[in-house]
Amino acid sequence: MKFLPLLWASLWRKKTRTIFTLLSIVAAFLLFGMLQGVNAAFERTADLANVNRLVVVSKISFTESLPYSQMQQIAAVDGVDAVSFNSWFGAYFQDPKNFIFSFPVDPRRHFDMYPEFKLPEDQLQAFERNRGGAVVGAALATKYGWKIGDRIPLHSTIWTRKDNGSSDWNFEIVGIYTVPTDVGQENQFFFQHENFDEARAFGRGRVGWYIVRIKDANQAAQVGAAIDALFANSTDETKAQSEKEFQMSFLKQLGDINYIVTRILIAVFVALLFATGSTMMQSVRERIPELAVLKTLGFSDARVLTLVLGESVLLCVLSACLGLGIAALLFPALKDVLGLVRLPGEVVAGGLIAAVLLALITGLPPALRARSLNIVDALAGR
């Protein structure tokens, strides 16, 4: 540690060069932070999935509906603790840009299935009683300034009403839920399935998918297989998946995000290796007489090697901290897109490890050269 001032001084020996090298490393790590952050946001959705829950969708695809009658049969399967269901309502509020994640549900079953969704008991009771009632997430309510008692019209892109053929549905907000463990989930809109089922023009008696809570998470595969076997060879064959598999299958359809991110970062770091490597090389070349003086003063070969490597590590880690810091500051701006509020810690840690590796790889050749310097030759400038 006592050599830190020496490292610092030699780093700033040529100010312009150090600043530009520093800035190009900062740019690379800014990119690292943002891209890995996006990547982590996608992976995390799946990590938060509950291991006790299965999602049962139609085997043909999850957009095909399933008959309501299957619920009782699923509930009777060994190992099943509770069943709830959900359907895709596909609606927007006032303008197609304001897409609302809205689902018709059974109030009691739904909030029992998702204990992480916190809704005061009196509001849940109001939700059960009020046929046109709806419960919305706190974040969604804040976004549009909705309060309990407000009447909200939603326009469904799928469902029409039987009575007048229109796609406009009205709801009264009777409750606001929170999800303390994941604020990103507070953007949903739930309303009564029973009322919806009676009012819709087509598709009656069917639901989108079932959510099944199992008694023992280790039994997930067996229970899933038992449910699928129940409906095998019927008109409505099912596919039971763990919640995580279900969410991953969504993300995978979008494309391999991880693959693209990795490719871009590899390219960036290859370019960075050259830039930083050439800076370190030059810096050592110019300082050969100085390094020789250090050796004359009694610095061992190993210590000179460490000094040069230390300089490289200092430069890279300093720049990485700056770059990741900027990424962490910018990241909250993507909150709406990614549902992540902060840059995940593992991304920062990964970035710092990458910085040290970069420093060692680029610093090693000049450090080895500094170690093997012959004092007499170096002082003579040969």
Added chain:
Amino acid sequence: MFKQTIAVTSMNLRALPQRLGISLVIVIGIAVTVAVLVSVGAMATGFQKTLSNTGRDDRVIVLRGGSEAELSSTISRDNTLTILDAPGVKRDADGKPIGSADMVAIVSLPLKASGSGANVTLRGVGPKMPVLRPEIRIVEGRMFTPALRELIVGRGAVKQFSGLDLGSKVSFRDADWTVVGIFESNGDAHESELMTDIETALSAYRRNLFQSVTVMLESPEAFNAYKDRLTTDPTLGVDVKREPDYYAKQSQGLKKLLDLLSFGVGGIMALGAIFGTLNTMYTAVSSRGVEIATLRAIGFGALPVVVSVFVEALALALIGGALGAIGAWIFFNGNTVNTLGANFTQVVFNLTVSPALLVNGIVWACVIGVIGGLFPAVRAARLPIATALRAG
């Protein structure tokens, strides 16, 4: 003056190989930036090309009002008849309207690349489909036979999904469907689909609702009259769009995302490359300090020196830009990829490195070279001659 400039510049460029190592920093930095920009651009271009290839000006797609995509639209049988029979629709030799009321469903099939399931569009089409869509050509096998569970499959879908080769069986809706034909349609969005006879599809799915109606008009100009007629019919409640407009709108979302990606990522990378270039050029100027001072001392002006540094930076940037653009073209042009389209199903498309993208990449390289060369060039010109000479 002009002669001086040429002399200094050519001398400078001839000396480039001596500074090979450090010059590589510029070349590689810019090559990587341009390669990323061009390949992200190739995704956007490819997707857009696939969707904009789909559709003709004289074809119209009718969806239920307010539905953005076919999947969320429903049209009753009565309404499909009204839509097909409306005046303005071109009629075939047998006097029947050229149009097809389609049913769209989603089938989940395993992707060849990852083995994981992804959604494919299954489209039930009417008997006039071959007349309506002459671009659909069966290249292997034959057309499906109505009332039999037979499918024809697009070339793109065959490439990306396993189990769709000619003669193979796909099972859904408690039956095996046989792939009897493979079709091409100029690489448009329909090439990612499976098609079968509409009544066979409806009965298999026990539905009596259609998702969309596509008709061919007598002429592209007949559109407004046709649209007015349908939208003012109180029994219908539909949206009428020209096919190209409908498909262009679908590519907007992904294009926005990719533009954001290419400007965000490309912008940061370009910034990094600018710093790298500045660094290299400052080093180049300082290592040539004595040489430049000597030139100035024997009467060369400041401008030729500025130009020579500038040209060096630009030349290196151009080499880098060209390498990056060509690399992206060799590695990515024509690669087949797929992503989620508007119907929640996979759209298969080819990465397309268009000439415009290549030019765009080279322009970015030049901008980086110009900014990265400017300040060092000015410093070179300002170098005090006496001090610089002594430094040697």
